[in-house]
Amino acid sequence: MPDQTADFRVPADTERWRCAGCGNLTRFDVTRTRRTTEYWHFDLAGEVQVEEETVRSETVEAVTCRWCGRADAIEGVDRASADTASDPAAG
Numbered sequence: 001m002p003d004q005t006a007d008f009r010v011p012a013d014t015e016r017w018r019c020a021g022c023g024n025l026t027r028f029d030v031t032r033t034r035r036t037t038e039y040w041h042f043d044l045a046g047e048v049q050v051e052e053e054t055v056r057s058e059t060v061e062a063v064t065c066r067w068c069g070r071a072d073a074i075e076g077v078d079r080a081s082a083d084t085a086s087d088p089a090a091g
């Protein structure tokens with residue numbers, strides 16, 4: 001039984017996600033929970049605009065490949081070493 005509680009995280013500046021199933025590097029469905037503090041600025045008519053957002057915490061719960069639908073094959077790879085030619089979107 002594979003571990004279903006894989007701890008996804010948003011890729012760092014030097015990383016990116018890659019689907020090991022099909023090579024997709026660019027298209028993912030991301031399910032995440034974010035806890036934020038926002039600066040809500042109401043105008044006199046009562047319409048609100050969110051002018052600032054601070055992310056207090058963020059948890060990526062699931063990442064699913066848009067191409068092949070796999071959620072168990074997403075891995076973090078070095079951006080420099082990612083083979084963009086194998087992305088289905090490139091071909």
Ligand SMILES: [Zn+2]
Nearest residue numbers: 019022065068
């Ligand atoms: Zn895929």
